[in-house]
Structures are given as structure tokens and as C-alpha cells.
Amino acid sequence: MVRSTSDGAPMGRRTLALWTILAAQLMLQMDFLIVIVALPQIQQDLGFDPLALSWVPNAFGLAFGGLLLLGGRLGDILGQVRAFRTGLIIFVLASLLGGLAQTPTILVAARVVQGIGAALAGPSVLALVMVLARNDAERAKGMSLFIAVSSVGASAGLILGGLLTQFLSWRWSLLINVPVGAVVIFMIGRLVTETRPRRSRLDVVGAITATLGSVALVYGFISAAESGWLDVTTLSAFALALALFVLFFRTEKKHAAPLLHLDLLRDRGRVGALGVMALIVGMHFSVVFLLVQYLQQVLGWTPLFSGLAYLPLTATVFIISHFVPRLMNVFGAQALLVTGSLLVATSLVxxxxxxxxSDYFPAVLVPLLIHAAGIGLVFAPGTVAIMHGVPEEHAGTASGLLQMDQQIGGALGIAVITSIYAFGAVPGQFGSGLPAAFIGAAVIALFAAILAMRTVSRRLQAQNSTAGIHPAS
Structure with a gap:
């Protein structure tokens, strides 16, 4: 049981502690996409191969998602404050390394270490928000602020990344984490008292096999684009991924304290919702990844305006998400998941x-608004379907599984669509590969709609779940 020793602290002190923790959450949420606006400049400065460029966001997402469950367990064992500070220290040092990187290898390695730090710090954020609350009202307020910060994090990353890249350098999209993180690290130990550590066994093999299996799978798709589907490297990567995932599930089945309780995967609706969520988040991140490069390389937009171009998406998702719980209670989760997936497929066409x-209006803006509506209709029902019926003792694991599903789904989505893009691309003409990439993405989104129709219960409604809901934009 997590124990708070901050009771009785002055309201101003608790408020400052809460916003300090939320500042870290905003920083972690921004980091997957903050570098995307800067990708053309990163490619030019460091000499990235067009396909290898996808590793800049993916290296972070894979390490973050793959180690997320292990990070949550370490927070219980070490104490949430200690895990939070240790993770942030790793994250900040890796940000400094990435900001100073002179080669693609160093930058990708720094992004991996950033993801490791985020995986250790991230799970402790919500735990510490709950620790600070003295009653249900403060707990609800803290949760609402956590959801709000998480909701705007990715879009804020695009805008801030564009601002820093245009007026300073792409390096500041990473270096900005150093002063912010240093302040959070300094203040958190003085504002929040440590939680009581709990003894638990670590499933290190499970964490390693899940992460390396995801990396091998992503590398397989990138290798397929570079060398072909029958190339030895491509086939070896896919074979290694399969072997690692088999080992992961065997480990989880036998381990006394597994990272993932396999009973959570016995529910057909939950597994289907996880699949839909991973597919749609993957297609969403692919849109962001390709579209920001299209705006800069083809339309000649600046990094700042490329980031601002996504404001309509954020606003639309935020507005629609407000009405989704009521829509779910009328139509059910399945109907919204199917409709949302079809809207995403339409936008990709x-x-x-x-x-x-093409001009931003209507060629970009209209599909972007349709895409936003689809994302808004998928994320909340998907979250409810995943969390529905989860036993209280497994709620933390299920929440970690949801976040892992999104991070790894996003990384895999970018890898898959980038590999499709490469087959239709003409060197030196960025726009040439976009039709094939987006049509491929539309087919995947259509498959997500079919998956939702075949697996998720029609009767599942928002009022039947207590899951926290926030958009993935």
C-alpha cells in the first residue's frame, strides 16, 4: 500500500509539488514527437538515410513502451520518488547527449537511453499525483490535470519543436529537457516525501524480451524496405522477433511475479481493443511523421508553421473527446471504434x-479534421474496452499494458508505413512515395475497423468502466 507522508503540508507546497510532477509528465509526453518537426534538419545535419530517420522517434518509443511495465514495478520496489528522480536523471543526461550528438548512431543511442529513463520515471508520475491527494476531491482534481497535460503533450511537442528548430536549432528540441528536468529533479525531493517501498521480484527477462522483440520487428520492416522481403537480414530480424516474443510469453506464464498477467489477454474484447488501438495509433503517428516532412520539403513551410499546422487536429480531438462518453452510452464502444477507424481510413485516402x-486548405486541412474526428472516436472507447472488467489487483498492469500498446504501436506504425513509402519513392522527390504509403495506411485502418466489429462487445458502454480517458494526439 502506498503511503503518503505529505499530509498536513501547506496547500501552496502541495500545489507546487503537483505542478512540478506534471511538468515532468508534459516533458515525457512531448518527447516522442518534439523531434519530428526537426527531422528534415536532423537528416541534413547528421546525414541520416531517409529510412533510418524513423529511428529518431522510434528508438525512444520502443524503449519507453517496452520497459514501461518494468519501470512501474521498480517504482513499487524502490519507492516512487526515488524511481521518478532516477528515471529523470537518466532522461536528462541522455537528452544532453542527444543534443550534442554528431553522428546518427550517437543520436539514436541517446534516444534509446531517453526511453529507458522515461520508462522508469513515467509510471511514478500518476502514483505521485495520487500520493499528494488528501481526499477524493483532490484526487479527482489531480487526475483531471494529469489527463489534461497528457492530452496536450504531443501537440505541444510539435509546436515547441518547431519553435526551437526555427529560431535556435533542432538540438534544442532535446537540450530543452536539461534545464527543465534539472529543476524538477532538484525540487521533487524537497516537495514530496518518499513512498513506502514494497518487496517484489523483478521480471527482467520479460522486459528484455518484450523490448528486443519489438526492436527486431521494427528493424525487419525497415530492412524489407531497404533490401527486400526475402533478404537474409529481413528474414533473420522477423525470425528473431518471433523467437523473442515466444520467450516473452513463456516467461510470463512461468514467472512468479510477471510483468504481464496473461489472464488479461484471455478476454477477446480486450485483445481486440488492444489491436485496434495499436493499429490506429500507429497510423496516427505515421501521418504526423510523413505530413510534417511533406509540409517542409514539398510545400516549403518553416518548422514553426509545420508544428502549428496540427493545432486543428488537437482542437478537434479535444472537442470530440468531451462528447464521447455520452455517445458511448447511446451507441456502445464497438460502434464508435468502427466509425472512428473508418474515418481514419477515409482521411488517409x-x-x-x-x-x-497542393494547398494546406483544403488538401491537408480537410483530411486532417476527418482524421482528428476518427482519432477522437477511437481512443476513449478503446481505453474503456481495454480496462473493462480488469480486476482491481491488475488495474496497474492493465494501465501499463495500454500505454505500452500505444508507444510500441506508434513505433511499429511508423516503421511499417515508412517501408511502404520506400517502395514507391523516387530519390530526391519526397512526395512520390506518399500515395502508396497513405493507401497502405488506409488499408490497415480498415482492418482495424473489421477487428473492432468482430471482437468488441456491442453492449460495452462508458458507464461500465472506470478507466481514465484522454486523447492520444
């Missing part, structure tokens, strides 16, 4: 029509 002379 619209993006496939982009050309060298």
Missing part, C-alpha cells in the same frame, strides 16, 4: 491525393 502543388 485523402492524404494519398496530396501533390506537389
Amino acid at each position: 485523402g492524404f494519398a491525393l496530396l501533390g506537389d502543388r
Whole structure:
């Protein structure tokens, strides 16, 4: 049981502690996408191969998602404050290394270490928000602020990344974490008292096999684009991924304290919702990854305006998410998941029509708004479907599984769509590969709609779940 020793602290002190923790959450949420606006400059400065460029966001996402469950367990064992500070120290040092990187290898390695730090610090954020609350009202307020910060984090990353890249350097999209993180690290130990550590066994093999299996799978798709599907390296990567995932599930089945309780995967609706969520988040991140490069390389937009171009998406997702719980109670989760996935597929067909002379309005903005509506209709029902019926003792594991599903789904989505893009691309003409990439993404989104229709219960409604809901934009 987590024990708070901050009771009786002055309201101003608890408020400052809460916002300090939320500042870290905002920083971690921004980091997957903050570098995407800077990708053209990173490629030019460090000499990245176009396909290898996807490792800049993916290295972070894979390490973060793959080690998330282990990070949550370490928070229980070490104490939440200690895990939080240790993770942030790792994250900040890796940000400094990445900001100073002179080669692609160093930058990707730094992004991996950033993900490791985020995986250790991230799970402790919500735990510490709950520790600070003295009653249900403060707990609800803290949760609402946590959801709000998480909701705007990715879009804020795009805008801030564009601002820093345009007026300073792409390096500051990483270096900005150093002063912010240093302040949080300094203040957190003085504002929040440590929680009581709990003894537990560590499933290190499970964490390693899950992470390396995901990396091997992503590398397989990138290798397929570079060398072909029958290349020895490609086939070896996919074979290694399969072997690692088999070992992961065997480990989870036998381990006394597994990171993932396999009973959670016996529910057909939950597994289906995890699949839908991973597919749609993957297609969403692919849109962001390709579209920001299209805006800069084809339309000639600045990094700042490329980031601001996503504001309509954020606003639309935020507005629609407000009405989704009521829509779920009327139509059910399945209907919204199917409709949202079909809207995402429709938007991707619209993006496939982009050309060298397309204007932001209507060629980009209209599909972007349709895409936002689809994302808004998928994320909340997907969250409810995943968390529905989870026993209280497994709620933390299920929440970690949801976050892992999103991070790894996003990384895999970028890898898959980038590999499709490469087959249709003409060197030196960025827009040439977009039709194939976006049509491929539309087919995957259509499959997500079919998966939702076949697996998720029609009767599942928002009022039947207590899951926290926030958009993935």
C-alpha cells in the first residue's frame, strides 16, 4: 500500500509539488514527437538515410513502451520518488547527449537511453499525483490535470519543436529537457516525501524480451524496405522477433511475479481493443511523421508553421473527446471504434491525393479534421474496452499494458508505413512515395475497423468502466 507522508503540508507546497510532477509528465509526453518537426534538419545535419530517420522517434518509443511495465514495478520496489528522480536523471543526461550528438548512431543511442529513463520515471508520475491527494476531491482534481497535460503533450511537442528548430536549432528540441528536468529533479525531493517501498521480484527477462522483440520487428520492416522481403537480414530480424516474443510469453506464464498477467489477454474484447488501438495509433503517428516532412520539403513551410499546422487536429480531438462518453452510452464502444477507424481510413485516402502543388486548405486541412474526428472516436472507447472488467489487483498492469500498446504501436506504425513509402519513392522527390504509403495506411485502418466489429462487445458502454480517458494526439 502506498503511503503518503505529505499530509498536513501547506496547500501552496502541495500545489507546487503537483505542478512540478506534471511538468515532468508534459516533458515525457512531448518527447516522442518534439523531434519530428526537426527531422528534415536532423537528416541534413547528421546525414541520416531517409529510412533510418524513423529511428529518431522510434528508438525512444520502443524503449519507453517496452520497459514501461518494468519501470512501474521498480517504482513499487524502490519507492516512487526515488524511481521518478532516477528515471529523470537518466532522461536528462541522455537528452544532453542527444543534443550534442554528431553522428546518427550517437543520436539514436541517446534516444534509446531517453526511453529507458522515461520508462522508469513515467509510471511514478500518476502514483505521485495520487500520493499528494488528501481526499477524493483532490484526487479527482489531480487526475483531471494529469489527463489534461497528457492530452496536450504531443501537440505541444510539435509546436515547441518547431519553435526551437526555427529560431535556435533542432538540438534544442532535446537540450530543452536539461534545464527543465534539472529543476524538477532538484525540487521533487524537497516537495514530496518518499513512498513506502514494497518487496517484489523483478521480471527482467520479460522486459528484455518484450523490448528486443519489438526492436527486431521494427528493424525487419525497415530492412524489407531497404533490401527486400526475402533478404537474409529481413528474414533473420522477423525470425528473431518471433523467437523473442515466444520467450516473452513463456516467461510470463512461468514467472512468479510477471510483468504481464496473461489472464488479461484471455478476454477477446480486450485483445481486440488492444489491436485496434495499436493499429490506429500507429497510423496516427505515421501521418504526423510523413505530413510534417511533406509540409517542409514539398510545400516549403518553416518548422514553426509545420508544428502549428496540427493545432486543428488537437482542437478537434479535444472537442470530440468531451462528447464521447455520452455517445458511448447511446451507441456502445464497438460502434464508435468502427466509425472512428473508418474515418481514419477515409482521411488517409485523402492524404494519398496530396501533390506537389497542393494547398494546406483544403488538401491537408480537410483530411486532417476527418482524421482528428476518427482519432477522437477511437481512443476513449478503446481505453474503456481495454480496462473493462480488469480486476482491481491488475488495474496497474492493465494501465501499463495500454500505454505500452500505444508507444510500441506508434513505433511499429511508423516503421511499417515508412517501408511502404520506400517502395514507391523516387530519390530526391519526397512526395512520390506518399500515395502508396497513405493507401497502405488506409488499408490497415480498415482492418482495424473489421477487428473492432468482430471482437468488441456491442453492449460495452462508458458507464461500465472506470478507466481514465484522454486523447492520444
